[in-house]
Amino acid sequence: MEIYLPIANLSVNALLIILLGGLVGILSGLFGVGGGFLTTPLLIFYGIPPTVAAASASTQVTGTSVSGIAAHMRRGGVDVHMGLVMVVGGLVGTLAGAFLFSWLESLGQIDTVINIIYVIMLGWIGGMMAKESWLAIKAERLGTRVSAAKRRHHPLVASLPFRWRFYRSNLYISPIAPLFLGFITGILTMLLGVGGGFIMVPAMLYILGMGAQVVVGTSLFQILFVTIAATMTHSLTTKAVDIVLVVLLLVGSVTGAQIGARLAYKFRPTYLRFALAVIVLLVAIRMALGLGYQPDEIYSVHLL
Numbered sequence: 001m002e003i004y005l006p007i008a009n010l011s012v013n014a015l016l017i018i019l020l021g022g023l024v025g026i027l028s029g030l031f032g033v034g035g036g037f038l039t040t041p042l043l044i045f046y047g048i049p050p051t052v053a054a055a056s057a058s059t060q061v062t063g064t065s066v067s068g069i070a071a072h073m074r075r076g077g078v079d080v081h082m083g084l085v086m087v088v089g090g091l092v093g094t095l096a097g098a099f100l101f102s103w104l105e106s107l108g109q110i111d112t113v114i115n116i117i118y119v120i121m122l123g124w125i126g127g128m129m130a131k132e133s134w135l136a137i138k139a140e141r142l143g144t145r146v147s148a149a150k151r152r153h154h155p156l157v158a159s160l161p162f163r164w165r166f167y168r169s170n171l172y173i174s175p176i177a178p179l180f181l182g183f184i185t186g187i188l189t190m191l192l193g194v195g196g197g198f199i200m201v202p203a204m205l206y207i208l209g210m211g212a213q214v215v216v217g218t219s220l221f222q223i224l225f226v227t228i229a230a231t232m233t234h235s236l237t238t239k240a241v242d243i244v245l246v247v248l249l250l251v252g253s254v255t256g257a258q259i260g261a262r263l264a265y266k267f268r269p270t271y272l273r274f275a276l277a278v279i280v281l282l283v284a285i286r287m288a289l290g291l292g293y294q295p296d297e298i299y300s301v302h303l304l
Contacts, residue, residue, distance in 0.1 A: 095233070
């Protein structure tokens with residue numbers, strides 16, 4: 001069934017977009033990630049313009065993060081104080097990202113920049129995940145244990161002034177560090193349409209030194225408000241949010257997330273992380289090839 005996307009200015013197969021959203025939802029439920037960092041590349045592969053794909057993906061992340069926050073709030077897994085500091089940084093980052101987005105768009109380079117950042121980011125994250133999960137798999141087979149990394153805040157964070165006490169995270173650190181982390185996430189959300197959880201969670205664990213029991217919930221708390229701000233900013237400035245595309249993606253992702261969550265209990269976590277790393281690296285390679293590929297006909301003429 002073909003359906004017209006008014007902002008993307010093209011017709012797509014509605015069922016295929018729903019299935020694409022379902023695939024991302026399954027990956028989200030299966031691997032415990034937001035899925036936004038895969039939604040945008042997959043939409044680009046399908047033929048959606050990168051600007052529309054990034055703006056619409058951030059809206060999808062907003063919808064899929066609400067239920068996750070509710071679950072973490074019920075079990076006390078959200079540091080609201082820390083989350084609010086990150087939200088402030090994220091809102092400022094969103095405005096900075098909007099300016100950067102408009103500037104790159106005026107230069108005609110926004111599509112290329114989005115693709116390049118994705119290749120670098122996915123390649124880095126996929127490589128780290130693959131190394132960590134492969135070492136864990138080897139350790140399981142040999143019957144040894146991998147030493148866990150120490151989760152104390154970084155010495156640079158400890159040297160920052162104006163310390164606050166974050167009771168839920170059991171931390172006494174400067175708010176400058178989480179504020180800056182939120183700022184970077186806000187920029188990424190505007191440019192790439194990602195929630196930023198795949199960067200936020202490791203940074204909160206190994207840079208801020210937060211406890212694992214509050215990291216995911218606090219990350220989702222920040223992501224919800226920042227993606228809402230990013231969606232509103234895109235709607236008012238770049239006007240790149242395609243609501244028809246968003247609805248199709250949400251229909252698939254909400255259903256897929258439930259399926260993925262059930263499948264997750266049937267596989268070992270280490271093998272799941274390695275599988276996700278392989279998927280991320282394959283997406284990065286595909287995007288890198290797309291940057292260097294030159295079509296046979298650079299220009300084409302369509303007769304109406």
